[in-house]
Amino acid sequence: MPDFNNTENAFEDKDDFELKRAYLLFSTIKSPLISKTLTSLLKFALFLKLPIIPLVKLTIYKQFCGGETINQSQSTIDKLWNSKIGTILDYSAEGKKDERDFIQVFNQTLKSLKVSKNKQQIPFAVFKLTGISSFSLLQKINLNLELNIDETLEHKKLIDRVDKICSTAKECNTPIFIDAEESWIQDTIDNIALNMMQKYNTDEVLIYNTVQLYRHDRLDYIKNIIKQAKEKKFKIGLKIVRGAYHEKEIQRSKTKNYKCPVHLKKSQTDLDYNKAIEICLENISIISICAGTHNENSTLHLVNLMSRFNIKNTDHRIYFSQLLGMSDHISYNLSKEEFNTSKYVPYGPVKDVMPYLIRRAEENTSISGQMGRELTNIISEIKRRKKK
Ligand SMILES: Cc1cc2nc3c(=O)[nH]c(=O)nc-3n(C[C@H](O)[C@H](O)[C@H](O)COP(=O)(O)OP(=O)(O)OC[C@H]3O[C@@H](n4cnc5c(N)ncnc54)[C@H](O)[C@@H]3O)c2cc1C
Structure with a gap:
């Protein structure tokens, strides 16, 4: 059983300087007011093109990102792998909207697959459909609206890109996650993911869709896809998460x-998340999962279920995953017990990953609750080292 209170394991690859930097960062952003003020200043400084990138790079970027390129992320990949934690390279340039940007994300996804070939250190790749196509097109398809000639071409381009990514995943023998997004484009994503699973998950699981358990219809989604997989004889890959757009979903439904x-x-x-894991384990002969969570109870729930279902810690059908710079007490202690563990390692130019970094800052204020645990762990470890 992993011990999430073991901070010696959690920070085994952080020297005293790195630990103090993390302490300073988390204690600065813990105040919602300071976090909000700093993120507003950051946006303003970027807008004015003030030279703040070096400062960002040394602080929040260093905590949560691998580097500007895959090459620059190599030291993070190696460091994680020293603790037997895999890397999922996530090109995190966000909010991009034109064709040139879509091609850039598409090429980066292919590149992340190619570097993963024959490398245990990189067990998965990942992409978002909004990274390679426009949100408005995905939404229009979701609404079953008729597409004009340009949109029909754009749709074909999207399907070709997804297929190329999936066939490259097959060539490189690296499974790929399709991230989940807003509910008003998710049917489109689910349908594309389903088609790719039917095509590529015949012998083994290469394509994983993502299920957000904050949605009240997702247990039915899982039951339904299991039924289809049994009928049509394909295997299922699911990344199980709670969901990142909670406020936005509520706000839109109200408006x-x-x-x-x-x-x-x-x-x-929380109930649906744990139930989803149970359903997947009951069907483990046809499902592989990745639990993308920082929640200790859900992680322990999966650990306990694995033992109840007689599934080995090292079984390749079950992975755990957290974000770089967060919940190391979960990742490193799971890995010590030989559970398959990985981290999303975001990379990309500093100014392009800024929206991602701002979300991490917001998520780690005292309001969200995550910060408390991060800071407590860092303080415990600093004290433990001082006593030595
Ligand atoms: C490896 C990895 C991959 C991820 N991939 C995706 C992805 O593809 N798509 C995506 O949307 N998210 C993704 N996420 C983010 C994830 O969905 C969560 O937002 C985040 O991990 C926090 O949830 P948690 O399970 O870690 O823990 P917790 O801190 O226990 O849960 C917080 C979550 O609970 C839910 N929640 C909060 N308040 C309420 C409320 N009042 N009522 C109901 N539910 C509430 C929200 O989903 C919130 O994010 C990923 C996370 C990880 C670690």
């Missing part, structure tokens, strides 16, 4: 006056 698609109580999301 547009439709039934809110997400749970309103955290306990309901």
